[in-house]
Amino acid sequence: MDWDKLRIFHAVADAGSLTHAGDTLHLSQSAVSRQIRALEESLGTTLFHRHARGLILTEQGELLFDATSSMARKLDGAAARIRDSEEHVLGELKVTTAVGFGTLWLAPRLGKLYAKYPDLKIDLLLEERVLDLPMREADVAIRMKEPTQSDLIRRRLLNIRMRLYATPEYLQQAGVPETLEELTQHRLISQKPDQPQVAAGARLVQQILAQNIASTLTVNNYFGVLQGVLANVGIGVLPDYLTADHERLVRVLPDVDSDEVPVFLAYPEELRQTRRVAAFRDFVLEEIQGYRRMQSEALIS
The missing domain is CATH 3.40.190.10 (Periplasmic binding protein-like II)
Structure with a gap:
């Protein structure tokens, strides 16, 4: 199967429009349309229903989009690992957590992480909705309950009340x-x-x-x-x-x-070796250890 056609199909399915996909791919609408028609002919099926409001995937198109989405996530993970060097931690890291924990505990501590890794770019997504890590809505999550999604590495950080x-x-x-x-x-x-x-x-x-x-x-x-x-x-x-x-x-x-409310750190298995994720994980664990030491000292005093 032609990889270039699959790439164009994925962009069209994601955008729901030939024009928007063409803008993303820097191709004309007619060029994108020709590639989609050629892919449909090679597969012997229709991948999109054409409507005035845009394109809607057929059942066969949904199956192919699931496959190309999985491929895209794996390629993103591979690219992230390739970009990570032995000495440097750089690039974007999408972190999601609850509004309270993110604003009151995590954000005030991030200066220490940036001091160590000044080229890191953190996109902090604060919301109560549980984002889909396997679908790469975020790279790392700190959640107030144990994640139930499969293929996640999870670690219990602490319990709060x-x-x-x-x-x-x-x-x-x-x-x-x-x-x-x-x-x-x-x-x-x-x-x-x-x-x-x-x-x-x-x-x-x-x-x-x-x-x-x-x-x-x-x-x-x-x-x-x-x-x-x-x-x-x-x-x-x-x-x-x-x-x-x-x-x-x-x-x-x-x-x-x-x-008690358990607090978990979680990230996809495919990002296990990514240095940005490892750096953030180690930073959070270090801060949690410091917090626990303060708690113990307060109890003793």
């Missing part, structure tokens, strides 16, 4: 609650239970709201919750990893917390 925190200034002014019932005298800052977040955090918020809290501030991510707490607006539901970087946070109601 959602807990109640406030500042010393707020507690001095508003008082320290001793029971859940006494939270009704305070303002609760949290995400809404029905917003995208880890299930353990949502359950904790539901438990607290069941106390009929009169005054609340809801924010759609933990960064906003943290800012409200630091501004002395109220008592917030936050992940416990924040205490490593925010010494002003004081835990409220030590017996109240969420179930």
Whole structure:
């Protein structure tokens, strides 16, 4: 089968348009159309339905697109490994994680990684949606649950819990609650239970709201919750990893917390030898070890 025709087919199927594929490939629309017709003739089948809105893959076209997509991912992985040299880590690395963990824990630490690898280009994708690593929507993921997709290398980094925190200034002014019932005298800052977040955090918020809290501030991510707490607006539901970087946070109601939430690092098996992935993995593991040391020292003191 002609590799050049397959490359053109993949671009057309991905773009859904002869014109857009031609722009990507730097070919005229007529040249792209001729190559598609030639491929269909060689296979003895129709690969696209032609519609006014664009091109739609036939069943046979879907089968071929699955095959060319797999080929493209393997070629991308091979190209990434080839670009990585013995001495240098460079190029783009797509990293996905949840908004809270990405903004509050990961992003503030990336300066250390850039100091070591100044030519690295990180594309940080912060969203609660689980991106498809085998389909190369991202290269590396840090997720708040164990990945279920096949062909992934995964490593458990740590366990976290959602807990109640406030500042010393707020507690001095508003008082320290001793029971859940006494939270009704305070303002609760949290995400809404029905917003995208880890299930353990949502359950904790539901438990607290069941106390009929009169005054609340809801924010759609933990960064906003943290800012409200630091501004002395109220008592917030936050992940416990924040205490490593925010010494002003004081835990409220030590017996109240969420179930454990596992945090996993994952990346496709085909990227195992890619130096960019290895550099990021080692950096995260080193930072996690430092975080654990701080936790142990805090418990001892």
